[in-house]
Amino acid sequence: MLKVNLDSLDLNSLPTGQSSGYFYIDTIDEYFLPFFLLRGEKDGPTALVTAGLHPTEYTSIEAAYDLILNQPAVIRGTLAILPLINWKGFWQRSITYNPADNKNFNRVFPGDLKGSESQVIAQYISEKFTRHANVHLDLHSGNMVERLLPFCIFHKDNPKSSELADVFGLPYKLGTNLNGVTTTAATSYDCAGLIAEGGECGHVDRDHVEALSLGVRRVLSFLGMTSSVVEQQHYECPHEVELRSEIAKTDVLWYPKARTGQTLQKNETVGYTKEFFDKEAQPVLSMSNGVLLYMMDSILVKQGEPLYSLGEFPKI
Ligand SMILES: [Zn+2]
Incomplete structure (x- = not known):
């Protein structure tokens, strides 16, 4: 090559x-x-x-x-x-x-x-x-x-x-x-x-x-670079959202409950976190209304990483 x-x-x-x-x-x-x-x-x-x-x-x-x-x-x-x-x-x-x-x-x-x-x-x-x-x-x-x-x-x-x-x-x-x-x-x-x-x-x-x-x-x-006209086949137009992320303040164990694509109301449970020897997990509540765009799918979430990100629809 x-x-x-x-x-x-x-x-x-x-x-x-x-x-x-x-x-x-x-x-x-x-x-x-x-x-x-x-x-x-x-x-x-x-x-x-x-x-x-x-x-x-x-x-x-x-x-x-x-x-x-x-x-x-x-x-x-x-x-x-x-x-x-x-x-x-x-x-x-x-x-x-x-x-x-x-x-x-x-x-x-x-x-x-x-x-x-x-x-x-x-x-x-x-x-x-x-x-x-x-x-x-x-x-x-x-x-x-x-x-x-x-x-x-x-x-x-x-x-x-x-x-x-x-x-x-x-x-x-x-x-x-x-x-x-x-x-x-x-x-x-x-x-x-x-x-x-x-x-x-x-x-x-x-x-x-x-x-x-x-x-x-x-x-x-x-851009006019190809001869073919590629039609839109999947979506009419994207929804514009604001990204809001919940960042882990320390290294935590993470147990997601909600699923990506789910529409969440403010204060709905997104998942649970706990530290290594904790018996009780703490709920993580949705910070706003929106669609769950992103979620960490790992039991370990490190400090500074997002647990989840919400796509918040613009306020009218
Ligand atoms: Zn990437």
């Missing part, structure tokens, strides 16, 4: 046609970045698709891989797919972090060449891809201990990013301007970023793989 020094890539001067292989970075040992590049016959927008920032979010990695195997017919512009950013985490089956520096890739963008390994890789991706891209679609899923409903995250202050969430077509969308995430970094490069979440608990669920893959195809069609 082709191995290419990432320093040599110029996304703006690719020849027509496709290529795939692995990029490597001179200063980073044992790191490979699988890639697929496709340039259409005509000039047009550049779309970047990434997955595997979180290495056990297998549905999203599979969706990016599926797009490589069943590639969209791009006639205009450039499609770049990077299906596995957290290469070392994937092979070591690290749930969330890059084992090289214990960093969360989706908190280090746009990166820093003077930082640790994840920051350097993020900076390379930002400069070599995001800087030249019109859109950055970053695919995610529930990792091995997370349950979630499919939703998109857009950048709060970027209307183009919000519009992409409508086009992508998952049932919920929410805005953020959190530093370090790909949608915020994309906006700083005048690129519309979108995080799409589908699938849970590290399973590769075909329906969610197809929903993520279809979302990417819809965006490419919307």
